[in-house]
Amino acid sequence: MPAAQAIAGSDQLRPLRDAVAAFEGGMGRPWDEALDVLTDRGIHLALIFLPTFFPRVPFPTAVRYCGTISTWRLGAVLQGGLKQAGKSMTSTVQQQDAWVDTERDYKLGLRAGKLVCQNPKGKSLASVPKWLKETETAESLMALADWLAEHELECLHAVERWMLRSLSIPRTVLNEIWADPAWRAGVENMVIVPVAAGGKFDLERAGLLRQVDAKRGLGVIDLDGETRWFKSDAFAVPHPILIGDLEELCELAGDLGIRQSIDQLYRPIYQPTEDQSEHNSINDFSGGHFEQLNFALSHCRRLGYPVRGGYATCRVWENHALIEARYFVGDEYPESPTWTGGLVFVDENQKPQRINSIGPVTFSEGVRMASEIYAKRKVDSSEEDA
Numbered sequence: 001m002p003a004a005q006a007i008a009g010s011d012q013l014r015p016l017r018d019a020v021a022a023f024e025g026g027m028g029r030p031w032d033e034a035l036d037v038l039t040d041r042g043i044h045l046a047l048i049f050l051p052t053f054f055p056r057v058p059f060p061t062a063v064r065y066c067g068t069i070s071t072w073r074l075g076a077v078l079q080g081g082l083k084q085a086g087k088s089m090t091s092t093v094q095q096q097d098a099w100v101d102t103e104r105d106y107k108l109g110l111r112a113g114k115l116v117c118q119n120p121k122g123k124s125l126a127s128v129p130k131w132l133k134e135t136e137t138a139e140s141l142m143a144l145a146d147w148l149a150e151h152e153l154e155c156l157h158a159v160e161r162w163m164l165r166s167l168s169i170p171r172t173v174l175n176e177i178w179a180d181p182a183w184r185a186g187v188e189n190m191v192i193v194p195v196a197a198g199g200k201f202d203l204e205r206a207g208l209l210r211q212v213d214a215k216r217g218l219g220v221i222d223l224d225g226e227t228r229w230f231k232s233d234a235f236a237v238p239h240p241i242l243i244g245d246l247e248e249l250c251e252l253a254g255d256l257g258i259r260q261s262i263d264q265l266y267r268p269i270y271q272p273t274e275d276q277s278e279h280n281s282i283n284d285f286s287g288g289h290f291e292q293l294n295f296a297l298s299h300c301r302r303l304g305y306p307v308r309g310g311y312a313t314c315r316v317w318e319n320h321a322l323i324e325a326r327y328f329v330g331d332e333y334p335e336s337p338t339w340t341g342g343l344v345f346v347d348e349n350q351k352p353q354r355i356n357s358i359g360p361v362t363f364s365e366g367v368r369m370a371s372e373i374y375a376k377r378k379v380d381s382s383e384e385d386a
Helices: 001-010 013-027 031-039 059-066 069-082 082-094 138-164 170-179 181-187 244-255 293-303 360-374 381-385
Strands: 107-111 112-120 193-196 206-213 218-220 227-230 235-236 309-318 321-328 343-346
Touching: 069 112, 107 138, 112 138, 138 181, 170 181, 170 218, 170 235, 206 227, 206 244, 293 360, 309 360, 321 360
Parallel strands: none
Antiparallel strands: 107 112, 193 206, 193 235, 206 218, 218 227, 309 321, 321 343
């Protein structure tokens, strides 16, 4: 549209154009291609104006609960400019609890994703009265809680995609998202490595991420238990099969009592045997019996593997190519019994790939998917005895 073209070329959007250029430079890819890689070809970026979605929740309170950098910045800009954004952030970070005034002088809030309330005397109640749960304010807060829970899952999935796709992430991205508790929970304690200008991972300098500072860089604990700072422009979250000192890092994390929100250090890894390398499919997980296809499908959903055309799928971006692992779980009626089939790997043109032609991360994640689903099969007594 001519009007849209005129706006896009105006000085008002110059900062946005500069930001897009910086993003493309950091990713080393054009905008469209970078989004394909980051979001699995599904756009997961949105501009959110909180008062529109949660009209009964005052803006500062919504900011207090959300904590997402992009959300509070955009909301504050729409409310009155960048200066207010800074003020909103300062006031909400210092606030320990945020309460919303509601009917009969009661107050409502969220704590650990659950609805809580105070009576008119300021006393916190053990439970929220039924009539109070049915108010518009309570419904808006619960909608906000659902949005926050979904946001936390999206953050975890995003960091896992960084690992599965061996993505080089600009350090400035981590500087921005670190203040968001949901993002921080996903990336904190993950093993990270600096990325050189040419895109090569420096795996010998792997360490557990513990601190982020805009000036000092990324603070990690190395194998010697010492804090080191990465000042490279980019970092990566390597898949465990790529980490040479994996066992030592596992011991270090155990000694320090460090836990990860995403399974990286203790993630099962697999490598092909000589016999498997010469074939296009793996049949080690064939013949798994499920009394109903529904049971197999529910296991796939619980494990996070989409099912298309009777196949559980897992996509991995490796060596500049997208390969999809497919494990057959059945395509009959949902109530009918089913038996699992072979595990295959196909490229973007749906062409089956020989095992020795795919990358180690792709193979490991495909076998991990098949083994996890196969483990949920119905085990006969004869199989248990064996």
